[in-house]
Amino acid sequence: KGELVGFDVEMAHRLARELGVTLEFVPFELDTMVEQLNGDHFDVIMAGIAMLTQKLKEVSFSDPYMDVTFALVVKDSRRKEFANIEEIKRTGGRGLTFGVRGAYEYFAAKAAENLPLAKVVLIKSYRDFFENNNDDVDALVTGAEVGAAWTLLYPGYDVVVPKPVPMVVPLGYAVAHGDTEMAEFLTHWIDLKKKDKTIEKLYNYWILGQGAAENKVRWSIIRDVFHWVE
Structure with missing residues (x-):
């Protein structure tokens, strides 16, 4: 239907509904994100922005609402090649x-x-990697939680979290630099959504894939990516 869907989209809808305001989605590019945000092109970025040192200097963030785990997305047939980082x-x-x-x-x-000795290249989009990759790129570097969602659409690929020690970074909602009032409001709202289980329910549905399949064993990031359970 051409509608935006996903964890962050659902969170944005809920925030707008609870505030009683109209929701408008505005496209942005990662390389112009800071300029667009600080230029008042939109109020908040709810799109899985990693809270990295450089970004912390350029925009203001809510407290983290989720951690993402370093992962590689590879073709199913090559999973074992990337299973151990050592x-x-x-x-x-x-x-x-x-x-x-x-x-x-x-x-x-x-x-x-x-x-x-490896080569690192920027890709245009996740869809471009899956649909136009003629083995030019061996593995996609991403978060396990994001990669897992894409492999639901492209089942010929798999998510690998290289052993032995997973690496994680926090995600937060970004607002204009110095807008501490909005950042604090979002922090309190995130805390509320954690306590009322909204984040847990959306995480289970959009990230863990619970409810994504019927009449078969449900896909799960815990089982199919981390392999913590059978």
Whole structure:
């Protein structure tokens, strides 16, 4: 139907509904995000923005509403190649190309730091990676929670959280630099949505995939990505 859907979209609808205001979605680019936000093009970014050092200097954030885990999205047939980061590090990443979207530059920087012989390239969009990747990019660097949602649409790919130690970063809602009143309001609202289980319910549905499939074992990030349960 061409409608925007997802965890953050649903959160935005709920915020607008509870405030009694009209909701308008405004497109933005990651490389102009700061200018657009501080230029009053919109009030808040509710789109999974990682709370990284540089961003903390440029915009104001609510407290985190979710943590994302470093992950790689790869073709099913290549899952085992990327299962252990220590084994990849032994080669320095020689011959590997990692794709990244701007929101996950922190993860990309860590990948480049640990795999100096690997190549890191920016990709236009997640959809471009899945639909136009002719094996030019070996793995997509992203958050496990985001990657998991995309693999529901493209089941020929899998999410790998390389062992042994998962790396996580927090996500927050961004507002214009210095707008502490709005940032504090969002922090309190997030706390309320955690306590009334709204975030948990939306996370279970949109991220864990509960309710995404019928008449079969439900897809789960806990089982299918982290492999913590059978």
